[in-house]
Amino acid sequence: MKTTILQKPASFYDEFVLKGGSQLKSTHYCPGCGHGILHKLIAEAISDFNIQDRTVLISPVGCSVFAYYYFDVGNIQAAHGRAPAVATGYKRANPDSIMISYQGDGDLAAIGTNEILHAANRGEQMTVFFVNNAIYGMTGGQMAPTTLIGQKSTTTPRGRTLQNEGYPMKMAEIIAILEAPVYVERVMLTDAKNIARTRKAVRKALKIQIDKKGFSFVEVLSACPTGWKMTPVNSKKWMTDVLSKHFELGVKKDISEDREPVIVMHPEPHFKEYHELLDIKSLADKITDVKLPALKPILDEVKIAGFGGQGVLSMGYALANIAMGHNYQVSWLPSYGPEMRGGTANCSVKVSDQRIGSPIIDNPTVLVAMNKPSLIRFEEDVQPGGIILYDSGLIDTPPTRKDVTVIGIQATEEADKLGSRKIANMIMLGAYAKSSGYLLENYILQALPLIIKNKAFHEMNDKAFKLGMRLAK
Amino acid sequence: MSKVLIKGNEAVVRGALLAGCKNFFGYPITPASEIAETAAYYFPLLGGTFLQAESEIGAINMIYGAASFNTRCMTASSSPGFSLKQEGISYIAGAELPCVIIDIMRGGPGLGNIAPEQADYNQVVKGGGHGNYNLIALAPNSAQEMCDLTMLAFDLSDKYRNPAVVLADGIIGQMMEPVEFPKPVETIPDRPWAVRGTVDSHNLICSIELLPDKLEAHNEALQAKYAKIKEHEIRYEATYCDDAEHILIGYGIVSRILHTVVDVLRAEGIKAGLFRPITLFPFPTPQFEAFANDKNVKSFFVSELSAGQMVDDVRLAVNGKKPVNLHTRMGGNIPTVKELVDKFKATI
Numbered sequence: 001m002k003t004t005i006l007q008k009p010a011s012f013y014d015e016f017v018l019k020g021g022s023q024l025k026s027t028h029y030c031p032g033c034g035h036g037i038l039h040k041l042i043a044e045a046i047s048d049f050n051i052q053d054r055t056v057l058i059s060p061v062g063c064s065v066f067a068y069y070y071f072d073v074g075n076i077q078a079a080h081g082r083a084p085a086v087a088t089g090y091k092r093a094n095p096d097s098i099m100i101s102y103q104g105d106g107d108l109a110a111i112g113t114n115e116i117l118h119a120a121n122r123g124e125q126m127t128v129f130f131v132n133n134a135i136y137g138m139t140g141g142q143m144a145p146t147t148l149i150g151q152k153s154t155t156t157p158r159g160r161t162l163q164n165e166g167y168p169m170k171m172a173e174i175i176a177i178l179e180a181p182v183y184v185e186r187v188m189l190t191d192a193k194n195i196a197r198t199r200k201a202v203r204k205a206l207k208i209q210i211d212k213k214g215f216s217f218v219e220v221l222s223a224c225p226t227g228w229k230m231t232p233v234n235s236k237k238w239m240t241d242v243l244s245k246h247f248e249l250g251v252k253k254d255i256s257e258d259r260e261p262v263i264v265m266h267p268e269p270h271f272k273e274y275h276e277l278l279d280i281k282s283l284a285d286k287i288t289d290v291k292l293p294a295l296k297p298i299l300d301e302v303k304i305a306g307f308g309g310q311g312v313l314s315m316g317y318a319l320a321n322i323a324m325g326h327n328y329q330v331s332w333l334p335s336y337g338p339e340m341r342g343g344t345a346n347c348s349v350k351v352s353d354q355r356i357g358s359p360i361i362d363n364p365t366v367l368v369a370m371n372k373p374s375l376i377r378f379e380e381d382v383q384p385g386g387i388i389l390y391d392s393g394l395i396d397t398p399p400t401r402k403d404v405t406v407i408g409i410q411a412t413e414e415a416d417k418l419g420s421r422k423i424a425n426m427i428m429l430g431a432y433a434k435s436s437g438y439l440l441e442n443y444i445l446q447a448l449p450l451i452i453k454n455k456a457f458h459e460m461n462d463k464a465f466k467l468g469m470r471l472a473k
Numbered sequence: 474m475s476k477v478l479i480k481g482n483e484a485v486v487r488g489a490l491l492a493g494c495k496n497f498f499g500y501p502i503t504p505a506s507e508i509a510e511t512a513a514y515y516f517p518l519l520g521g522t523f524l525q526a527e528s529e530i531g532a533i534n535m536i537y538g539a540a541s542f543n544t545r546c547m548t549a550s551s552s553p554g555f556s557l558k559q560e561g562i563s564y565i566a567g568a569e570l571p572c573v574i575i576d577i578m579r580g581g582p583g584l585g586n587i588a589p590e591q592a593d594y595n596q597v598v599k600g601g602g603h604g605n606y607n608l609i610a611l612a613p614n615s616a617q618e619m620c621d622l623t624m625l626a627f628d629l630s631d632k633y634r635n636p637a638v639v640l641a642d643g644i645i646g647q648m649m650e651p652v653e654f655p656k657p658v659e660t661i662p663d664r665p666w667a668v669r670g671t672v673d674s675h676n677l678i679c680s681i682e683l684l685p686d687k688l689e690a691h692n693e694a695l696q697a698k699y700a701k702i703k704e705h706e707i708r709y710e711a712t713y714c715d716d717a718e719h720i721l722i723g724y725g726i727v728s729r730i731l732h733t734v735v736d737v738l739r740a741e742g743i744k745a746g747l748f749r750p751i752t753l754f755p756f757p758t759p760q761f762e763a764f765a766n767d768k769n770v771k772s773f774f775v776s777e778l779s780a781g782q783m784v785d786d787v788r789l790a791v792n793g794k795k796p797v798n799l800h801t802r803m804g805g806n807i808p809t810v811k812e813l814v815d816k817f818k819a820t821i
Contacts, residue, residue, distance in 0.1 A: 018677070020684075054670040058538075059679075068677050074668035076541050077679035079564050082534035085526065089538025090668070092522045093496050093546065097670045115534070118527035268520040274657045277518050278487050282475035317649070321478045324651050332478065332649035357733030359648050360726075362809045 009043035011052045012070050019069040028066055030137075032232025034189040034222025035064050038131065041195075041202045042100065043071060048203075049210060055098045056090055058083040062104035063137045081112020084119035087126045095264065098209055099126035106136050109145040109169045116175070123180030123214045125262065127205045130171060130219045134243060135227035145169040148246055153227075168246060172219040176252035182214040182259050184252040188221040188244055190236045197249075204256070212261040221247055283325040283447055290443045292326055295353040298438060301361045303378055304428075305346035306370025306391075310412075311425035315368070316347035318429060318451045322444050323351040331359035344373055366436065368428050370411070375399060389431050389472075391424065407435060409471050415464060423457065423464040430468020441469065476651035481619035481641065482507035484652050485575055486515055488620035489547050491657045492627040494573070495521040496546035498535035500528060500554060503587040504643040505577035508549035529554040533561030533574075540570035541678040543664040545627055549575035551643075552593050553584065555601075562636060563602030567680030569695075571630035571664075573623065574608075575639045577646040578778075580805045588805020589643035591725060594782035597638050598753045605692050607699045609637035609706070610753040612724040616650035622751070624655070631662045633702055640753060642778060644726040644807070699755075708751040709760060713739060717746025719821060720764055722775045722787060724750050726807065731776060734813045745817070753783070761790030773797040774817050776808060796820070 008014070015024040029035045046055050055073040059065055061080035068075035074097070078086040083101040091099045101119075108116050108130050119126065135153055136142040143153040143160060146168045150159040160168075176184040183205060187198040198220060205216035221243055223235035230238060269277060302319065306312045313334055320332040333348045348361040363383045369375035369390040375397075382388055384403040392398065392408030399406045409431050415424035426448070433439045448465060449458045479487075485508055489497075497516050499509040509525065516523040526532035532548045539546040550558060555576045565572060578593045580586040595601070598610045609629050611622040619641065626637035668676050682688040710728075713735055714720060723731045728749040738745040748764075750757050764770045772795055775784040784799050791797050798820040802808050808816075 053672045053675075056541075056668055056670065065681065068679065072675055074670060074675055075677045075679070076538065076668060077568075077677070077681055078537065079534065079560055082530065082537070082561070085531040085534035086538035086541075088524070088531075089496070089498060089535030089546070090541055091538075092498075092524060092535070093539040093542040093544050094670050114527055115531055118531065266520045266522070267518070269518070271657045271659050274491060274519060275654065278490060278515060278654075280477055280487065280654045282477045284475040317478070320649060324476060324478055330478070330651060333644065334647060355732075356650075356729075357736060358726075358730040358810060359644070359650075360730065360807060360809075362811065 009040060009047045011043040011046040011055070011072055013072045016069045019066065027070060029063065030226045032223050032225040032235055033063070034133065034220065035131065037189050037195060038129065038198070038220055038222065039067065039070055041199045042129065045203045045206050046073065049206060051098045051206070051210060054096055055100065057100045057102060058087050060103045060107040062107050064102055064104060064131065065138065067102055081107050081110070082115055083107065084112065084115040084124070084126070084128065088119055088122070088124050091125055095125070098206065101126055101128045103128065103130055104137070105130070105132045105134065105144040105146040109171050116171075117178075120175050120181050120215050120217065121178050123262070125209055125212060125214060127209045128215075128217045129202070129205075130217065131222045132171070132219055132247065133222045133224035133227065134168070135224050137224045137227045141227040146247070148242065170247060172217065172252045175217045180215055181217055181253060182208050183216040183254050183256050185254075186219040186221065186247060186249050186252065188239060188249055189223065190239050208256050212263055213256055213259045214262060219247070283321060283450060286450055287325065287443060287446050290440060290446065292443070293440065295327060296438050297353055298351065299354070300351040300366060300436060301364045302349040302351070302366045302368065302432070303346060303361050303364035304349065304368040305344065305374030305378060308345045310370045311422060312345050312368070312370060313347050314452065315425035315429050316349045318448065319432065320349050320351070321451050322439055322447050325443065325447055326439060328353060329356050331356050333359045344371070346374065366432065368432065369395065370424070370428070371395065372397065387435055389428055389435070405435070407431060407472055409468065411468070414467060414471070418463055418467070419460050420457070423460050426461045426464035427468035427471065430465040431472035434469045434472035476653050478649050479616055479652050480507060480647060480649050481613070481616040482577065482646040483511045484616045484620040485549070485623045485639065486511040487654055488623035489573065489627070490515055490519050490521070491655060492624040493545050493658045493661045494547050494627060495544040496539040497521065497523045497548065498526050498532040498539070498546070499548050500526050500532050500550065502551045502554045504579055504646055505549050505551040505554070505575065507646070508575055508577070529557035530561060533558040533565070536572045537561055537565050537568070537570065540565065540572040541668050543667040543669050545571070545573075545631070545661055547573040547575065549577070551577045551579045552581050552590070555593060555596065559596070559602035562608070563604050563606065564680050565636050566600075566602075566606035566608065567604060568678050569634040570636065570678065571634055572636050573626045573630055573639065574636060575623070576641070578640065578642045580803070586805050587643065589726060589807065590778045590803060590805060591642055591727070592779040592782065592803070593640065594753065594777070594779060597640050598756070606695060607754050609633065609635055609702060610640050611637065612640050612751060612753050613645055614725055614728045614749065615645070616648060617652045619645065620652050620654060624658070629706060633698055634666075635698065635702070640725070642725045703755040706752060707755045707757050707759070709757040710749040710751060711760075712747040712749075714746035714748055716744055716769065718744040718769060718771045719817070720746050720748050720770060720773050721817065722748050722750075722773060723777065724753065724783065727776050727778060730808060730810060730813060733810050734817065737810060737814050738817070750783070756786045756790070758786070758790040761787060765791040765794040770795060772821060774820060775799045776813060777801050778807065779803065
């Protein structure tokens with residue numbers, strides 16, 4: 001004869017020390033509550049599958065906030081509704097773990113709807129046990145998102161109405177219409193037959209995760225005699241007669257047979273490779289054969305402005321890079337946000353032999369104006385004795401300042417002749433290099449292809465830069 | 474080692490990966506989005522994971538989960554997103570989990586705008602969420618420090634089991650400067666308290682404690698930890714402060730502008746110095762107390778891109794002994810050098 005020994009699952013603590021008090025063998029749950037039964041079914045499955053050490057259980061907010069009193073596994077207690085996000089974070093960090101997100105109806109179907117839907121939709125490798133008792137138990141019997149129409153609670157004292165609170169949420173059905181979840185079933189903790197079905201569902205859901213097949217969701221209708229103000233016996237009858245009529249039992253989705261295990265492999269490069277993988281490479285490492293001149297005492301404040309698409313940001317980037325290559329201190333600051341939209345863009349480049357204080361330019365020493373609005377906007381700001389480089393082909397009203405050096409260059413027109421309007425900025429860079437006089441031409445020509453990586457432009461940029469040098473004479 | 478010209482926001486991600494960070498969870502928001510974008514590219518290359526969460530709340534709770542394991546993790550956002558994260562941050566602080574949060578501040582309140590502000594000081598430096606807690610708050614003022622202070626944030630966060638925030642403004646995030654990147658950190662501190670998925674780590678991560686006496690004891694332990702952080706981790710930069718009669722104070726981009734302002738004032742013969750808190754929590758209170766007691770120091774001048782939030786901490790430290798003047802800009806406006814020079818001169 002087969003002997004069945006009824007005993008505590010090994011995945012429960014021997015004594016519930018964290019619970020405290022004098023009753024260290026019993027749970028804190030009320031008589032007739034379903035949590036204790038579900039806890040036991042889960043704990044038995046954990047032990048039987050031999051996954052106790054790698055199991056991490058997320059305790060939610062609600063009556064099962066203290067699930068960690070009982071499960072001798074890794075335990076994380078989460079904020080209200082956030083368990084699926086917490087489980088996602090942990091699982092991504094430790095893919096070998098078995099994640100259980102244990103949640104009640106307020107937690108999962110009200111405050112945490114966003115988290116559960118997205119975890120399910122991503123197909124996170126986790127198992128969700130959703131305890132639906134149609135009421136807020138822990139906080140004292142308020143309405144749950146799953147409270148039935150007409151059902152009284154402390155916040156629906158005359159019963160839930162369609163007009164005021166809307167329909168109860170059918171979470172299993174909602175989860176089941178998503179593509180990623182592998183297995184979704186609703187079960188009920190009433191009699192031996194339904195508890196046996198729940199046991200089977202719990203095991204199946206965990207097995208799917210053990211097999212790395214993805215997301216599984218078991219909704220468990222569970223009694224709350226205290227919240228319902230019923231006896232445990234009447235509670236079970238109400239579940240059978242009423243609750244399960246609205247929340248229909250059964251498998252809502254099961255693609256576990258067809259789903260292949262999802263195994264994500266992460267490369268683990270050696271630390272020595274980090275800098276290369278992170279693209280941490282500098283010009284100075286690449287250009288070693290140019291003898292750089294001694295630093296000059298300068299503070300060049302260059303404002304480069306024009307239409308979006310004229311390459312003003314990349315001209316500034318190239319200039320800052322080249323000056324840095326000459327061992328100057330540099331900063332590059334774009335105009336960003338709404339300023340960028342509507343067609344104008346500008347950037348501020350500072351170059352100095354000294355530490356740069358503010359990277360913001362109030363009064364440029366050099367203004368590179370690629371279009372008329374830019375010239376109008378910044379001409380007056382240029383420091384006396386400064387330089388204005390402007391596209392004299394596009395701007396029909398030359399600068400009027402007499403206390404600055406004005407250099408007009410038909411950059412766009414000349415760029416068109418060289419083959420692309422996009423290299424007008426390199427003509428201007430050549431003009432800047434010539435007029436400022438502290439950067440080496442042969443260094444720049446070596447540096448440009450390293451800075452502006454698009455090979456289609458390498459030859460044209462070279463020509464454009466040299467042309468700019470000539471035109472600025 | 475040679476330097477690379479790089480944006481502050483991108484330096485953060487490289488610094489994080491060099492500090493051994495393995496998990497990034499984030500949600501896009503201007504002007505912090507480059508951090509998530511750069512992370513999305515580089516984290517998987519270095520054996521890490523990147524996930525764009527469904528929300529800022531999702532992201533910070535993913536951090537709560539990942540930080541419970543023994544790998545380093547981070548998230549990044551900007552002001553409205555940081556507000557959303559506050560719930561999760563309170564839980565992380567309560568459960569004493571190490572993680573790094575980057576906040577690239579923008580204009581508020583509400584949707585505000587995407588221009589730079591420093592109006593998150595109170596919500597970052599003073600805790601921000603519910604409960605008695607503090608975050609370690611570091612304020613970079615260069616692309617180099619975006620890398621360095623991110624790496625330091627990971628170390629301090631692990632050392633004290635406390636979330637650490639790198640608090641920068643939009644300009645520090647968007648600006649490119651030369652950055653010298655250090656070698657990668659090869660071993661991170663062991664986390665015996667973590668849930669590691671092993672037989673010896675059936676640990677509990679939580680912030681709940683029903684019994685008032687126990688919760689009070691937990692709070693007292695947290696306060697003792699913060700006191701220790703205050704004792705050991707203050708960082709600041711003092712420029713021309715030794716003989717200064719007037720101390721100008723700012724952090725982030727404002728400190729860069731004030732640097733130029735102090736140069737201008739010194740050239741005019743005014744003995745001005747620049748004091749820049751690098752740690753906002755712990756705030757350099759003892760240093761301000763010393764200035765307040767220094768006969769040579771006549772006044773303090775604070776500038777912030779807010780209605781004046783950090784100035785409260787300066788005033789608490791100075792304790793009425795010397796005048797503390799304030800000039801602020803808001804809404805994304807930034808004071809010019811001339812404006813600050815004029816405003817400062819009007820106070821002396």
